[in-house]
Amino acid sequence: MPIDKFVTVQTSFVPMPIENVDTDQIIPARFLKATTKDGFGDNLFYDWRYEKDGSPKAGFVLNNPAYSGTVLVAGKNFGSGSSREHAAWAIAGYGFKAVVSSFFADIFRGNSLNNGVLPVQVSETFLAGLFKAVDADNKAEVKIDLENQTITNVSTGESEGFEINSYKKNCLMNGYDDIDYLLSLGEEIEAYEAQAVKF
């Protein structure tokens, strides 16, 4: 299925200065019983976001109207743990277009790219700068330009480049997905199978 095209965003952002946010926090296992991709956004960060009775926890950032925007900025090693793509569906479902951190777990990085959510890996210093900017002004903005592979802390004007391979960049900018591409390789796959080791 085609994914949403990623266009340059300039937006206020949601700060989560916690390290090692694992996929069990992003979407707890008990919400994995669905057989479709819908509705996960409502349960994003459920145990941090809601009390036992389902009422919002006052201290949690997603419940704080002072913070908003389509970019999540998180502490290092974001998305470790389970391979559940439900974590990426929850982030996309909530409306985030990009996640910024100084380090991402491998599987999460792949899963989010496959769902049109851009993982932007920045330096520790740049990350600290974003947290500082949002501390000073909770409507501080970040700008992410995929074409030029740059991220800007709008408050300070400071910019940094980020990495993405050109294949994935092209997919995101055009809304292509890997499956369409793989399906077009039928002959190559058969040729591979013909020469593979068998016993």
Next chain:
Amino acid sequence: MGKTLFDKIWDSHVVKTIDDGPNVLYIDRHFIHEVTSPQAFGGIKARGGKVARPSQVIATPDHNIPTVNQHLTIQDELSRHQVETLKKNCEENGITMYGLNHPYNGIVHVVGPELGITQPGMTIVCGDSHTSTHGAFGSIAFGIGTSEVEMALATQCIMQPKPKSMRINIEGELGKGVTSKDIILYIISKLSTGGGTGYFVEFAGSAIRSLSMEARMTVCNMSIEMGARGGMIAPDETTFEYIKGREQAPKGEAWDKAVAYWKSLVTDADAKFDKELTFDGADIEPMITYGTNPGMGAKVCEYIPTLDSIEDSSQGSFQKSMEYMGFKAGDKLEGKQVDYVFVGSCTNGRIEDLRAFCEAVKGKQKAESVTAWIVPGSKQVEKQAIEEGLKEQLEAAGFELRQPGCSACLAMNDDKIPAGKYAVATSNRNFEGRQGPGSRTMLASPLTAAAAAVTGVVTDPRTIFNL
């Protein structure tokens, strides 16, 4: 320059290389379960496609299933629906499924090896991060997301950037009471949960070579917990011996051919790794985790680190973790209260783990205050445990052998640790709420779990068992 074991297998599975992009990688075996596959089948259907190579796909429901009264089927409606959806998808696409109550049902990473489906030199994927378990056989095995499950179902290929390579050597002899679980908890405590990110790890060295297949699987299983894409161990006689005669192992002439090929699957002497680490086996002691990620581990006989030993930028996360666990920096680990003991999961739910636990608790009794769940990894493990008399031994010591499944490893079924309670678990993750909302998990080996089960507190197994 020579090639690493990883390079040999990876390079021989590349269908196509994309410039400044991922490789198209051919997948030999694809395991599926009920939680991460329904949306993938849905995607294939929506495109009007079909499963490309159903004979290379193997299904077993495990995450959602109950561990008591399995003959009554699943009571939870959503769980039942997910398992039934898997069944329907498998039937429609001609995929073999070992469903609930099938003699081969069990946790996907226990089932694959015990049926001889997992073999050296293969590429193996599953929509589950602990697919790394299968790397113990000298295969490239790793967890994938559901989009990739769809790719693998639709084309038998996925797109992956080639990871960097790391070798971790454990040399020398292990001390008494030190198990493969302690090895891997020790490594993760040294590397942290992100230390292996971007790498595929080969485990080597004399201490690794001396391990049984079950023990090797425990090590590779948790390689994902240091962020590594996967872990692997070169196949050797121990590997061949384990596979020989299993249901889907090559037979007759094919066996000889296979072994000849498998013997070539070693890292060449002059191969280079991007990173190489060596640890002394004698330095490893029984380990336990005290925090909310698997990197927060220490020797059972030691103390939780003090705050000033933690890097400044990590102190906030460390303190959040201590608050969640109800622990204080600098606390002694031995003597901490334990309410639940969970023995099971794809990390330590194999026959050898049950044997070790039984042997340890023999002649002792479960502590009154402890609730213990002993959960075999598969129907076959359960059967063997009964045949070997382990079930009786367990019962004599006040324990109960439950039915197989993922169980309290991720608590998708009813096996949930209540909020605020402490569990010593042989599984692989101690994240907040992993074993149920508010649950507090301490990861350890089956031996350390046995020690906690009979004393009701965190206990160094070497102090109470004759090892």
